[in-house]
Amino acid sequence: MTAEEQWRIELDSAVCVGSGLCAGTAPTCFTLDTAGRATAPESPVPASPELLDAAENCPAAAITLRTAEEGKEIFAP
Template structure:
């Protein structure tokens, strides 16, 4: 069984660029205010969701391991 992730979008940072939708169309949705939301905040580890987080121009998307809360993206330095 693979890792489970918890995905969050900081709506105070989100600018509605829709880069997340471009990279992971099944993983994110924009609301009427063009704010991004994860379709399923608790999801299986997924390369497309990671690409979406990495492509966000304002780094509004965070991913943590579901069981431990350890950061996946952005990585701890």
Template sequence: MSGQWKVAVDRDRCIGSGLCAGTAPDYFALVDKKSTPLRDLVDPDETVSDAADCCPVEAILVTDPATGDTIAPI
């Protein structure tokens, strides 16, 4: 695994529940009622994977940018 994680949000799939921003406010914000990652690459942090895991429509994808392996959701 690389030193950082890539965070992406499918804004077409996002329903704007805000669970991600509530779970990981240092990493996600609601912009125009849709989730937006505050940075594309982040240091590994359990709150980021928790946010992806709690998204009700699985709009958040956290991957290892070096390998493309999915970290979350699991």
């Protein structure tokens, strides 16, 4: 991961259980909406270890990360 690398967040809101783990782990990338489901900012976002950690630890496996330019999979549940 480089300092200028950008990732695209794909969030499956249909399977999100609203645990808030993603928002707690990567608060610059995730928030919870009024229904308690995770939301992500418009992509791309800067690559970060916190973002990868949030995706890897999502209890609902609702987060996929891809490179912004090529769409190469970084993490998929």
